[in-house]
Amino acid sequence: MAEAQKKKEIPHIDIYKAWCKACGICVAFCPTETLARDEGGYPYVKYPEKCINCGWCEIRCPDFAITVEGKKNGKKVRDQFEKEGPEKGTAAPGQ
Amino acid sequence: MAEITRLIHEYLRHDKKFPHVWCPGCGIGIMLGALIRAIDKTGYSKDDIVLVSGIGCTGRLPVYVDFNTLHTTHGRALTFATGIKLAKPRLKVIVIMGDGDAVAIGGNHFIHAARRNIDLTAIIVNNNVYGMTGGQYSPTTPYGMKSTTTIYSNVEHAFNISELAVTAGAVFVGRGTVYHAKLLDSLMEKAFAKVGFSVVEIISHCHTQFGRLNRMGTAVEMMQWQRDHSVTVEKAAQMKAEELKDKFKIGVLVDRELPAYQDEYEKVRKWAKGTEKR
């Protein structure tokens, strides 16, 4: 039960391979290392539970090939994270 | 599909070939996302927006989006846009240019559009090079950097596009980078809301040409460079000149009021018709 509830809260990340060009931007700037690259350089979701739904992978993807569907408490976790770091420049860059 | 991408798909021309033509990791795609989100915020309908571009990798952009679009000749986008704005002042006219388009061949049009203060928004993707034609140097290629036409080193000094726009009279000037993609949304929103000539300079990377020749690495590394060399206007105000030596400012550089050309010109029409006295 607790397990099922936890799962429900993990953001859902979709990678649309037909448009993805394996540039590595989403992986490089993910503040939580949720994403990683496979042998071909394509992104995959390595640690889904780490995702804080900051949305930066979706915003920085030049090819509109990655999307993140929020979780219920996504905003709260994200705000907290952006306040604390770890890498200020990445989580809440320059604004 | 998440909200942001769903929105972008509403504006893409799905009869065009995707993925788009730009190199893997090219910043123009990131800027396209910001542009669509910012236009959506304006509340204008697709038919009330006109995108005008010149030629270049950046100039290719309007092809992909479902507005009124005009893909004109290299350097002349602002002239076509001026004509559209004067003929149909109610339309929101946005001009998309590369650095070559805007300040090399089109440099004269650029300073005079700014001086006139015609109500257009110029969005300039500054990747420091002629991307499309093979990496020739442009007026924004920094001194000491390489290009295919400055293979030893560029011995000329670069234009600062935003400063040029400020000096020439633009009423709104903002600068951002594709690394700071959310900042681009907000700068464009502000520029679109402004009546008069507004400019958003977008520092982007051409890793395929400029980056390769100058050993600046991948798209990711060039975006890290953008992150590490930019300072917000607010932060810059607290910093010493020597700390700012290898940095560039991002944010709103100028926001001022001046009568806009198309409104002034309307007065001239009335004087000429005799419906109003000068």
Ligand SMILES: Cc1ncc(C[n+]2csc(CCOP(=O)(O)OP(=O)(O)O)c2C)c(N)n1
């Ligand atoms: C009148 C004219 N001169 C030259 C060209 C060749 N040409 C096409 S794109 C371009 C430069 C593109 O550079 P920029 O405007 O910076 O755009 P980018 O490709 O870097 O986005 C040139 C010189 C042309 N198409 N028309």
Ligand code: SF4
């Ligand atoms: S940023 Fe987009 S195109 Fe680049 S690797 Fe990630 S999903 Fe693919």
Ligand code: SF4
């Ligand atoms: S939403 Fe943020 S934390 Fe989640 S995968 Fe994307 S960049 Fe990483």
Ligand code: SF4
């Ligand atoms: S040549 Fe340069 S500007 Fe053109 S698509 Fe490739 S990376 Fe982008």
Ligand SMILES: [Mg+2]
């Ligand atoms: Mg260019």
